Structure formats: C-alpha cells, structure tokens
Amino acid sequence: MKKTFRVILDFEKPIIDLQKKIIEMEEYARDTGVDLSEDLKRLRKKADTLRKDVYSKLTPWQRVQLARHLDRPYTLDYIQRITSDFIELHGDRYYADDPAMVGGIGIIDNQRVLIIGQQKGRDVKENLHRNFGMSNPEGYRKALRLMKLAAKFHIPVLSLIDTPGAYPGIGAEERGQAEAIARNLFEMSRLPVPIIVTVIGEGASGGALGIGVGDVILMLENCWYSVISPEGCAAILWKDNSKAPLAAETMKLTAPDLLRLGVIDKIIPEPSGGAHWDHDAAAAILKKHLLEQLKRLNKVPPKDLMEKRIQKYAAMGAWKE
C-alpha cells in the first residue's frame, strides 16, 4: 500500500500507523541488511486483520465519512478505468454546461454505453469548478439530453451517483431546479433503453434521484443514499447539527439497510479498506458488475423494460391497508 492519503479519518488511524511502521521496517531492513522478514510478515498479517476488522464494524456515520472521502474515486476516475474509449459531451442546449454533471459516450468491453454522473473536485480550485458535485438545473437537463441521445441510438445508460445534493442557489431556483429533476424522473421511467444506476459515493435526496431512476440500482459498499443528508436531518428534526451521527444511524442510509428496504438491488463490494485504497481494483469490481447487468438487461425488449421499471417503482414504500 504505497498510497499517501491527504485525509485520514479517525478510525483509519491505527491502520495507517501500522502501515507506516511496516514501511519504516522495510526501509530499515533494506538499508542495513538486517533480516526482518518474519517480523514484517507478522505485521503485514496484523495490518490485514486490523483493516478487515475496522471496516467490517463501521457505523453508519463512519460510512458517510468514507463516502465523502477526498481520496475516493469519482465519476471520471471510474469512467477512465472502465471504458476503452470515451468522449465527454457537454451542454444542455438551453443555458449552459454544468461541470458538476458529466456525461459522454464510450466503450466498455466492446459495447457502447452512455455514461452520466455527478463529478466532485479533489481540491478547492477543482471543487469551485465542479461546485462540489452539486448540479444546477442545466446539469440535470444535460443528463436528460444525453439519455435521449442514448435512446435514439439504442445505447444503454450507466448512471453514477455521487452528490451532496442539487445546488440550492438563486439561479438554480430561477431556472427550475425542481422542474429539471421532476422531468428526469418522468423521462427516465420511460426511456426505452436499459438504465443501470450505481451509487458510488454520496446519494443526497432529489439531487441524486434526478439521475437515479433505472432498471437496476447498484450501490457500492461504503456509500450513503437518502432523502436528506444526516446534517440536514439533524438540523431539522433534532434542531442540532452535531446530532448528525445519530441521524445517520436513524435514517437507515447504508447499503445493507437500503437493500432490505428494496430501494437498491445489489451491493457492490469495495477493495479491502474501501474504494479510496485502490481505485483500479474498485473500478475493476464495478466494471464486472456493470457488464453482468448489461448482459442481462440487453436481452429484455424495450417495452418490457419500461413496464418493469414502472412496476418496480410502483411497489416502493411501506403502508398498511
């Protein structure tokens, strides 16, 4: 593990410390010629166990933190790794190009796909450009334009969700943030090509769902997806932002919870310790699952696809009668 992280989460510290110790010993052994192979073997095993242990016991709040990890692979990181050819396309044809939403056409394992997804930035400059992955209406309209392009040319759609929410701004409201999201829900439910949705990081509310209607909803292990952020929920219901960890617990926003509730269909495992430890491995796992779904959905006639999609959403919710 030669990666250096700019962000270290509290619960990751013991693992990173051990990792550092291993590197120091390796260097010492190399420089001095002292044989530490037995000790190193023992330590490496210990690190492995520790990592498995820590990451298997994550609380919902810790998962929220992982989903937001600055070293986590973002939409373009995945696109770069899973496609052999990709051309990014821009603009909603009405108002602007929204850098918080990316999309384009590409090839994955000899198949054409159209990929859309929210894009965060890794540093301040990039985040100002990407607006922290918070789309404006033109982002949703760009995504819809591309999806209609996909429908026109019979290309399946892959949607990657990673957003802290749709942007709450004056311009966003003036240009109809609500209408843009609503229109996408409406059009995605009857798009005559397969739509495979994957939550790869944060899935906040309507901003996430705005590109989140599909035939199958996948979710990476360390992600969250809900109606509001834990902070927002804590502010409104507990009247106290610091209750966010408790809100995260209460909201049932992790992948296993959502699988139980029927909101998602499948959990995609991440490399040991989380996707931020190994982008290539995370992308390889995702690619495998996407191909599996493509193979399955490509066989379904468009009419059945649309009907099943509507039925899938019609069944969602919990009530008694």
Place this chain on the structure above:
Amino acid sequence: MDWFNKKKKGIASTEKKVMPDGLWVKCDQCGEIIYRPELQKRMFVCHKCNYHFRVTSKEFSEYYFDKDSFQELDQNIKPVDVLKFKDSKRYSDRLKEAQKKTGLSDAVIAGEATIEGHPVAAAIMDFSFIGGSMGSVVGEKISRTIDRACEKKIPLIIVSASGGARMMESALSLMQMAKTSAKLARLADLGIPYISILTDPTTGGTTASFAMLGDIHIAEPGALIGFAGQRVIKQTIGQDLPEGFQTAEFLLEHGFIDIIVPRQEMRATLGRLLNLFWFFPQSNAAEPRKAPPESRQKEDAGKKATAVSSDNK
C-alpha cells in the same frame, strides 16, 4: 459541507398556521383582524390584501370541486413506521398525534369529484398533517389516483400543499418521487390531461416530482413554491434573497407556472380548462369521452374565451 456547520440553531418550523383558530383571525400578511365567519365566506382569503390563508384538504375539496361531489377513496391506506424512526419523538407517535389533530390518516385525501360537471380523479395534499410531507402513503394514494385517471380516462387534478419528502421515512419517501413520476409517464402516454395546482407551500421533493409534471400548472397567488428551503439557500450563498423569491409570481415570471388563479376563481377556471382540453365535444382526440351536459355547453359558448374570470360563479 461548510454551510451545514455554520448553522447554530435548527431550522424553525413555519409560523403560518393552517386555518387559524378563534373567532377573530389576524391576517398573516397585512395584520388585519378579520371576523372568522366572514373569512370563511371568502374562502379564507383576506378581503384587504388578498392573502390566501393555508387551508386544509377538506376546504380545498369544497372550494375547487362541485358541491358535495368529492368522494373520498383509498381511506384505508395507512402509514407504518417501518424504520422505527425516532428523533425527539417517535415517528409512530407523531403519526398518531397528526391523525388525532387532523382526523386524516395521512397528508393526502384522494378520490373522485366533478368540476363544473366534469368528472376528475383528484388528490389533495394537507399541510396540517406533518407539513404535508410525502411519505409512502402519499405516494401510494397519489399513484392510485393516477391509475384511476388512466382506467376511467378522466383528467387528473393534484392539489399540492407540502414541505417535501417525509424525513421519517427516509429513502422510502424519496422513492415516492420516482414512483409518482413513473405513474404520470404512463398517464401522459395515454394522452390524458393532468392539471397540477400548487398552493402555499409546495417545496422540496413534492415540487421536484408530480407538482412540476402537469400539462397545466396553476398556482394560488403568493404561494411559496420552490425546491430548496430559503434558509438553506441563504446559508449556501451567504447573501439575502431577492424580494418575492420563490413565490407563485416569481415562478410565473420564470416560466414554470401557466396561470395564477385566485381561490374564488379556481373552480371556474378548472372547469374551462377541462372543457377545452378534454370534454369539448368537437375534440378530435382518439379516446371517447363524456360530453358535458347540454346546459354547460351553452354556458361555455357564451363565455369569453380570453381572460381568466369568475363570471360564472
């Protein structure tokens, strides 16, 4: 996000009440003290400043539909606390309280009605039930109302009054946005009209789903309509919001509302629209439909076709 952390206090609930109590009522907008029976006669619209008070779903059904024509259906659909959600209160207790306070099972009533003699499938949200929030029951009842419009080939009317998705049902409430929108896609494919009426307030997930997917969008004057909450926007951008931001008039100006119609004129306007889009006898649409009664045709023919008016009240 930084803008979450800046907040010291939580978001305060809105001060405007749904149908204030007491014999004398103070107008939320101009402060005028109004005798309640007078206000009731005026459909809870201030005689001085035209402020439209928030009213319950029952009142809306009386104001918008023909007298005693609304027949409630799907009353047996009731909410469940599937997540065992507890903040300062248990969700199950909140539900019980809201049910006791409002006499409703959840934040929407659904059924069928007539408007100026035209049959419609209708759902009306109720802001007095947990802020008119959309949970599974709201989603399901609205979906069934859409289904009914599809089956019977009658127009759909949804009256929104909602703060957005219901947090206590978490992701399940979010999915109601997709569910209702998917059903509306089916309705649209059948070519059946849907009129969305946006009243004060219509925000969040409700606006970002069925409320913004009408063939026609009608708002009550002054209604707050938007996606993000004003406090959240203010905190995000760090500046004050322009006057009239997120009002019905603001949305009309920006192209998201077709017409703003005062409460007293709503029924007549709906009647005319339904006639023009669906029940008009010479309509060349493929689907057979019920022609309006003879008397209505004459009345319609004699009416001015231009401005929105209340002359047939």
